[in-house]
Amino acid sequence: VEVFKVARAHGLKTSYVSNGNGTPEVLDYLRPWLDLYKVDLKGFNDKNYRKLGGQLQAVLETIQLLVQKGFWVELVTLIVPGFNDSDEELRAIARFLAGVSRDIPWHVTAFHPDYKMTDREWTPAQTLLRAVEIGKTEGLNFVYAGNVPGRVGTLENTYCPSCKTLLIERIGFQVLANRLGPDGTCPTCTTRIPGVWS
DSSP states (O other), X not given: OHHHHHHHHTTOOOEEEEOSOOOHHHHHHHGGGOSEEXXXXXXXXXXXXXXXXOOHXXXXXXXXXXXXXXXXXXXXXXXXXXXXXXXXXXXXXXXXXXHHOTTSOEEEEEOOOBTTBOXXXXXXXXXXXHHHHHHHHTTOSOEEEESSTTSSTTTTSEEOTTTOOEEEEEETTEEEEEOOOTTSBOTTTOOBOOSOOO
């Protein structure tokens, strides 16, 4: 927390990247110092979660608590072939997130074989496109594909959920254009876009 305090004193935004295990007490302690809380949601299968040393239900409860406590929350799911890439699992994730808030950004990212996990292939871009489509079909307003810059078309960009105006154009980690108003509104229809903009 000391680092967050110093960052805030210097006008910086703060973020916390988490595996999603957080007690209500920890979240209350962190809340005054964070602008963004990112959770890595590994999948929607408790058996697989336990193989990784976690429990799915605890992570789902943390996500719900984060939104209830007013954190700006973004979710990332690394899509691993043969582990969490079925339509059923992706749909379950998207349905859960939309049930918490349709405005939670869900980033579906490509796995690439590295270090101690070289027994799987890269996640095909087509799988990410399918995951994005599932997320949108389940009602999420902001679904992004990542880890394959330039290979997923416009799925790195942010669009207004009301009028579909292109708001933020990206490739990889680079922002090419930001058309949001200073107060985080769409310049075309003035819809307020959820997020941390100032």
